[in-house]
Amino acid sequence: SKDMVDLKNATKRFEGLDRAILDAQDLEIRKGDRIGIVGGNGQGKTTLLKLIVGDEKLTSGSIEVSPGVVIGYFHQDHATLDFDLNPVEQIETLRPDLQYGDIRGALGRFQFTSDKVKTPLKALSGGERARVALLKLLLEDNNLLLMDEPTNHLDMESKDTLEEALKAYEGSLVTVSHDRWFLDQVVNRIWEVNEGKVTVYYGNYTDYVRAKKGLPPLTEEEREELAKAEDEDDLI
Template sequence: RLIMKEIKLDSGELEVMPGVQTGYFHQDHRNIDFELTPEQQIQKMKPKMPYGDLRALLGQFQFTPGMVKTQMSKLSGGERARVAMLKLLLEENNLLLLDEPTNHLDTDAADAVEDALKEYDGAIISVSHDRWFLDQVCDTIWELKGDGTLKIWPGNYSEYIRRSQQ
């Protein structure tokens, strides 16, 4: 929330380098229009995308033909999360901030999100309690210690746990 300038620093300063385009996955899915359908959400973002490509993309995120035409307000929290993540990945960001991205997702949906994030060509900062997700998506762990120092650990979350306990 600091990087997105939603809250202010108590002290010090935060500098985001020029050229960084940041996308933020909110737990409350505030980047979706609850009056639209998943299909309309994507068409609004990418009006030139061929319809077959749009449907294939929604299919990769576990949306059935009937679901793509259902108003967002009638979809489950997990279904809304998948639309929010898909929209975020379609934006031209080079930094993603993810706040509990696998909350409300079943295993298949979480796998679809993980697969999409593995293909993402940018940096990801994620807050998650989902160890499996962190193992699948992360290749470096940044540990912010209580004294304000930063320790960088190469590898996924399981490797971080193993090394930090040595």
């Protein structure tokens, strides 16, 4: 089967909360899916990622991750990083096969200047750590990326770099994000989490908003027009 992850009758409750965060939901992540998770605060978007990666356990139901699926996980506390290392060392540890120049080039695309590449992570800002964590994720040998608000601390250049990298990424992707522009660039499905239910919409964020209003998806022509207009907006 093409399924990478299967959730069957998945229910998640937390002590002291009346309603289930996830209420008997059937969901699947298939090869090639690029899913954006949206919904109000406290609806369980991050919990859904944690359940898939195994950091949280279901109350009932099942989650099956197919053999051969290797998950890369980006989240806000950057727990996968060694704060004593500098950015270059962090990448060297992960990919000893890469030449120093290649590592410097990759860090440069994420806006790391020459003074910062030799600074230990513990002395870097939250945004800088986020960029190292993202680069690490993109260099790992994974085929399913789970990302929790990956654009939160990124400037425009780093965001563009991430979008381009994710467009080129050949695996599947599940991302929680409040960034509509980012979702429009990188996803082809929306999971809307609300009151324990997950509703699947096909297309990107703009398609999702249109579907909610009962409008048809945009044509290719309309998409191109919109992209042009948004590019012009970016320059203001």
